[in-house]
Amino acid sequence: MRHRMHLVGALGALLLLTGSAWGLLGAPSERYMGNVQRIMYVHVPTAWIALVAFTAALACAVAWLWNTRWRSDHALEATVEVGTVLGALLLVQGSIWARPTWGVWWSWDPRLTSSAVMVLMFAGILALRGFVDDPRRRADLSAVATVIAYVNIPIVYFSVRWWNSLHQLQSSPQTVDATMVAPLRINAFGMLFLACWFAWMRMRAAESRHALEMEEEP
């Protein structure tokens, strides 16, 4: 299992390198935005996989509240952390893309604001886990907080449709030119595989720390 997961991580890195090289050098420049649109090949997969990680965290939170198996709590810790890292990266990439296209690094646009709130809420859950010593209480609180934080995820996703947003509508293989689909898909799978490896590694670390906590308990 361990070797298989390391292979998944390595494959993810390889796919990301391939997709990024394709996006930078092989794909055509976009008609209106020119070369700056090449940021899409990393920005969009980062967004997708961050949302996937937070959705996995919601599933873990519900599973913990349902059956209180420690494995669910460890997976929750892993997926929230991976989602938060990708979410923070998403904001950085978006800000870099915003400067040449909108003329500003940041705008209090519905998509940007809801994304920033998303990252802050899940970062808050990680901070909460750091403050609570009792494992059972920590798991309960973070599961409930994850369910609450997840309410914002549909708002992030649909904000570009619900409000008059500066941000463009969601990009997908159906909304971009056929010549741009391959690098976008390759990077999406690369980011997914890498995120799975990150989450698996973090889950194992959480399991080990939990075992130590249980040994230390009187």
Place this chain on the structure above:
Amino acid sequence: MNPAYDGVIATGAWPFVIAAYTATAVVLSLYTVRVLRLARDTPPARAPREEA
């Protein structure tokens, strides 16, 4: 399309593209180092896992 807007994007695009890809590489590399360090510094958990 506003020609001035087009010009800004056309002339200054690559530094932003490179910055975005560099930021991606840096963040993913740093997080890889973090998870590898955690794996190295945390002793392996003993099976079987204790249920709540």
